[in-house]
Amino acid sequence: MTLLRLENVVKRYRAPDGTELTVLEVPWWELDRGERVALVGPSGSGKSTLLHLLCGIVRPSSGSITLLGERLETMKESALDRLRASQVGYVHQSFQLLPGFTALENVLAAAAFGSSLSKRRQRERAAELLERAGLGDRLDHLPRQLSQGQQQRVAIARALVNEPALLLADEPTASLDPETAARVMELLIGSAAASGAALLLCTHDPEMAARMERSVSIKELAARPAAVRLA
């Protein structure tokens, strides 16, 4: 069942000299519900731009992106914000935790924008996710009081708190040592599977990509004609 569809999506930026640069071009691509896909490619190839387009923080220059039946490019920004809050979880390479917020509050901040649960239930769910991530005794710790691996686990709990349909992970293990990276990946894949969320993992690490159900490179995405659906 299709969760996400991209049709003739192009993203261009205006360079300082006034010329337009095409940074991403995807003629056609689909992602099913609950799928786990690795998006591979070297740095600067447009992986992050694609994730930004998928979560609606960047609009395509042309083309169409359909998420859960909603065409993102035609949505009002406020509706897009609501959709992102409730249906998209985002795990960044550099964790991107809010500095003055405790681990629990970082998760609750996401719940505040995208959850329909009561405040009490939000708190219970946030604590439950953090416990599952092995941070039950770190709920009140600030990001600076946590190790990098712990910070990324908080980010994963935060991305999952609203039970999103789509989980985007942008090089989530790039800043971690191999052992911690392996544990974080385990948590990420396990959590996505448990919640039934589709996982799109950006990585340039073939080992990480191998843990996904399928893998696609940015170059391939751009080369595929609109009529061909990637399998």
Place this chain on the structure above:
Amino acid sequence: MSLFSMAWRGLMARRAQTLITAAVVMIGLSVTLAVLLLSSGARQGIERASEPFGLLIGSKGSANQLVFNTIFLMDKPLANLSYAYYERLAADPEIRTAVPFALGDQYRGRRLVGTTPAFFGLSARPADPPYFKLREGRLFDQPFEAVVGAEVAARDGLRIGDTFVSEHGVAASAEPDEHGEHPYTVVGILERLHAPSDQGIYVSMESYWQSHDHGADEAAAGGEAHVVENAVGGGEAHADESPEDEAAHGVTAILVKPNSYIGLMKLYQQTNAGEEAQAVLPGQTLAMLFDMMGSGEQALRGIGWVLLGMAGLTVCLSLYSSAVERRRSVAILRSLGAGRRQVMAIVLLESALMTGLGCALGVLGAYGLAAALAGYARSHVSIALPLGFDWSSIGLAALVLAAGIVSGLAPAIGAYRTETARHLSPS
């Protein structure tokens, strides 16, 4: 988690900067408000203390000195007016009350005032109850009985039945020249009025004269006492008295309450047109004093506004200096699904909270500072500076808060416009 909590957390992430900014707002507001509170309090306190005294008549000289002598019990007394002058005024049918007021000796720096029991019946308006009230005991009715002000009783530990010996001069001296032969007995203690009169010791004119018979003898020898010639026939009543006797038996001032306003103005003009005495309306003199004090007050108020201006700039600086860090936080919040208006509201709440914290502390600080200064004024000159809750202080704090929120508008708009994707890149 509410936007309010998010704003508070954002501020706590920059705790030192937040506290310094709030402290600057607090200091600016405290100083400005304390000046405002004290200046209006001082006027009220002094005006209230002067109300019962009516028209002051004393010998020619400084009007300010006469006011200081009678209302504040301060300064060297003006030369005495003859008692005959007082008697003539007291006998005038146009005058409702005339009370003699004679400053003489002191006890531990507290001024002794020779007067009559009518002094304790003075009130601001005829319909008002007497300004002075006895807390304990009774009024004097014998020589060398004294009624003491509340501050004298409290500070010098005088109780009913206690005796004390007065000294010459206007201030306590290391080697007092005591009237050892005329000890006073405390027969009454006045209720506290939070006015300079709390520092007075009130005795009968007879006591004053008797102790000064001794003083006049000294004056005759030393030539210290001053006498005002009674040009309007003061010689009639005390024709047999020597100038030294007149000095000893005179009064520093006469507190006059004519029957009508017209009578008051007539007496005021006639007295000042004559050569013997001056009439002073305390309100007028105090207004002039307040005008003089006003320039100092203006300067303090100006300093307060400058401090407030600096506080405003500090809030702006603080908000701008945190803009880079905030852009990242805003981008994170946006990626979590926060709308542009929500992040704008968070930034505005941050500036409101930071300024609000400073304002709340500033109002408390202002009342604390004003109370400390009022306490000092009360203990040193017994002037009560009423420091009741003043809504204008909240008005000023609200103004500062509004300015703080306005200064947060630019960063809030910046947050509204933040390009989320740009600030989510790994740092």
